[in-house]
Amino acid sequence: MSCRAIREQFDERLDGRLARSQEAAFDAHVAACPDCRPEWRAYAGAWEIIERQAGIEPSFGFVERTLRRLDEQPTVGRSWFWQPSVRWVTLAAAVVALSVGGWAERERRQERRQAELYAHVQQADYLEDFDVIANLDQIEGGNHL
Amino acid sequence: MTPSDSDVALMLRVRDGDADAFRELVERHQRAVINTIHRAIGDAWEAEDLAQRVFLQVYRSAKRYQPTAKFTTWLFTITRNTILNEHRRRSRHAAESLEALQDPADPESTGWQAPDTTSPDPAQEVIESELKKKIMEAVQELPEAQRTAVILCRYEGLSYEEIAQVLRCSVSATKSLLHRARLTLKEKLRGYYQ
Numbered sequence: 349m350s351c352r353a354i355r356e357q358f359d360e361r362l363d364g365r366l367a368r369s370q371e372a373a374f375d376a377h378v379a380a381c382p383d384c385r386p387e388w389r390a391y392a393g394a395w396e397i398i399e400r401q402a403g404i405e406p407s408f409g410f411v412e413r414t415l416r417r418l419d420e421q422p423t424v425g426r427s428w429f430w431q432p433s434v435r436w437v438t439l440a441a442a443v444v445a446l447s448v449g450g451w452a453e454r455e456r457r458q459e460r461r462q463a464e465l466y467a468h469v470q471q472a473d474y475l476e477d478f479d480v481i482a483n484l485d486q487i488e489g490g491n492h493l
Numbered sequence: 494m495t496p497s498d499s500d501v502a503l504m505l506r507v508r509d510g511d512a513d514a515f516r517e518l519v520e521r522h523q524r525a526v527i528n529t530i531h532r533a534i535g536d537a538w539e540a541e542d543l544a545q546r547v548f549l550q551v552y553r554s555a556k557r558y559q560p561t562a563k564f565t566t567w568l569f570t571i572t573r574n575t576i577l578n579e580h581r582r583r584s585r586h587a588a589e590s591l592e593a594l595q596d597p598a599d600p601e602s603t604g605w606q607a608p609d610t611t612s613p614d615p616a617q618e619v620i621e622s623e624l625k626k627k628i629m630e631a632v633q634e635l636p637e638a639q640r641t642a643v644i645l646c647r648y649e650g651l652s653y654e655e656i657a658q659v660l661r662c663s664v665s666a667t668k669s670l671l672h673r674a675r676l677t678l679k680e681k682l683r684g685y686y687q
């Protein structure tokens with residue numbers, strides 16, 4: 349087997365995805381080849397060593413604290429602009445500004461503006477949670493495990 | 494019943510409003526979720542906060558849960574999306590958050606003590622500590638998809654197919670991500686392995 353073919357099997361050898369006969373041929377080549385041996389050692393060595401990064405343990409009471417958060421509203425990580433007070437002040441300011449125009453024009457524009465703002469606020473409210481959940485439909489619907 | 498089957502059974506009970514089942518799911522998967530996030534963002538306290546958000550999403554999504562996917566694949570998909578949201582939030586609040594965050598590559602700065610697996614030899618401890626820091630940096634500096642693939646493959650033992658589902662890409666793309674990540678890790682960790 350050529351050196352190139354061997355190197356293309358590095359990942360499968362690491363992940364245990366070679367057939368037994370392929371694995372034997374791979375190991376024999378690497379043991380005998382002065383070019384592939386150091387390459388393989390480095391490639392496999394780095395992969396082996398990252399396992400040394402031990403995991404952390406959950407802190408005491410993690411489960412209880414998680415359960416206590418069940419009643420939290422699904423609104424996370426929002427910028428100050430989308431805090432309820434700011435957002436309604438913004439909406440009110442937009443409505444006031446529009447009132448200086450002609451009455452009919454104002455009516456039309458106000459409705460449109462409010463609809464836009466409302467849609468924007470709604471979007472900001474649920475954007476992040478939606479993003480988190482959005483993929484789930486795809487994974488639920490298109491699973492081929 | 495395999496762990497996977499029992500996860501699905503638990504999730505179906507959660508869907509029916511069974512709080513005990515939810516508690517059991519959290520207990521069972523807390524370590525995997527916390528560590529997946531911790532390896533990606535580096536901050537242990539923030540990892541716990543985000544892990545709680547992951548479980549809250551699981552709870553809130555339970556009504557729509559269909560047992561067509563392996564539960565852990567579904568769970569890691571939520572975990573990945575939560576991490577992506579956190580990165581997005583951090584970039585929005587770059588000025589206030591990034592400076593305030595502790596050095597993610599420095600395990601000491603998190604105030605968190607990893608389980609002590611080092612030898613009592615002080616010199617050896619320094620080497621081990623430096624190595625762990627270097628590994629954490631190397632993994633965190635990978636592009637997001639490569640990093641997620643590495644974490645799920647190396648630390649959580651997911652198959653190529655499961656990782657592909659979480660990343661919403663093909664199996665061959667997953668292999669390519671892992672290959673590129675390994676090449677980068679080989680260069681960055683050169684001198685640390687035999």
Ligand SMILES: [Zn+2]
Nearest residue numbers: 351381383384
């Ligand atoms: Zn060779």
